[in-house]
Amino acid sequence: MTILETRNLIKRFGGVHAVDHLSIEVEKGRINGIIGPNGSGKTTLINLLSGMLAMDGGEIIIDDVQKFTQMFPHQVFFYGIARTFQNVRLFEQMTVLDNILVILTKRNVFSSLFEKHTEYHLKKAEEVLQRVDLWKKKNQLAINLSYGQRKLLEIARALVTDAEIYLLDESFTGLFPEMRKIVSNIICELKQENKTVILIEHDMGLIRELCDYIFVMNEGKLLVEGKPNYVLEGKEVIEAYLGK
Numbered sequence: 001m002t003i004l005e006t007r008n009l010i011k012r013f014g015g016v017h018a019v020d021h022l023s024i025e026v027e028k029g030r031i032n033g034i035i036g037p038n039g040s041g042k043t044t045l046i047n048l049l050s051g052m053l054a055m056d057g058g059e060i061i062i063d064d065v066q067k068f069t070q071m072f073p074h075q076v077f078f079y080g081i082a083r084t085f086q087n088v089r090l091f092e093q094m095t096v097l098d099n100i101l102v103i104l105t106k107r108n109v110f111s112s113l114f115e116k117h118t119e120y121h122l123k124k125a126e127e128v129l130q131r132v133d134l135w136k137k138k139n140q141l142a143i144n145l146s147y148g149q150r151k152l153l154e155i156a157r158a159l160v161t162d163a164e165i166y167l168l169d170e171s172f173t174g175l176f177p178e179m180r181k182i183v184s185n186i187i188c189e190l191k192q193e194n195k196t197v198i199l200i201e202h203d204m205g206l207i208r209e210l211c212d213y214i215f216v217m218n219e220g221k222l223l224v225e226g227k228p229n230y231v232l233e234g235k236e237v238i239e240a241y242l243g244k
């Protein structure tokens, strides 16, 4: 089943065609890799899918029926899309724990059982922080975390939204091996839960290991798509990365 689709999606910055008539179909429950050289439009695509940027043309279709010529952040949340940023964005002056709680409580802001939910939220927050090995840092300010810990906290913030689709922009970049293991385990667990992952990643070893399907972008366009073995051996990909 197709959970997310773009049709002729367009985004321009001045004369730059960052995303240029891009049409892709993303299957539910799959780990999807997006690869392509720097500047090929990968982050812009994620920004369009998560309502951070206005589209210049085309459509985004969710669950086969919901068509958008513009996505807004509240719709993105409503339809269960969560993302992380290539350049991490956290509430810097809040603790690790509060960075999680603020998302959990926002979701249940109309709840009348506030006391009970606080306990419930704390339990959920502990669960997710244990998962990324940050529970022991729960009282530190986000700004004082290491680079890798900040990336893990951002992933935890995406996880607590309990989204259907996770857009991960270079989540492995700059991580130590043990942190990379945590992230790849989380991605595999999401797949086991039948969630959909879209992963931008430059490490082709990781792409081959994790992804069920790959989209290759070049100059805003879809260059080629398919299973890792097929795509990564193809001459299109080698040419895109190394030049013709």
Ligand SMILES: Nc1ncnc2c1ncn2[C@@H]1O[C@H](COP(=O)(O)OP(=O)(O)O)[C@@H](O)[C@H]1O
Pocket (backbone or CB within 6 Å): 013, 016, 017, 018, 036, 037, 038, 039, 040, 041, 042, 043, 044, 045
């Ligand atoms: N906010 C922006 N303003 C102007 N140009 C941008 C902006 N964001 C991206 N671009 C340009 O759009 C193209 C695609 O960028 P990006 O989506 O970041 O590529 P990637 O993530 O694949 O490296 C690049 O040429 C980049 O310089």
Ligand SMILES: [Mg+2]
Pocket (backbone or CB within 6 Å): 042, 043, 044, 086
């Ligand atoms: Mg990018």
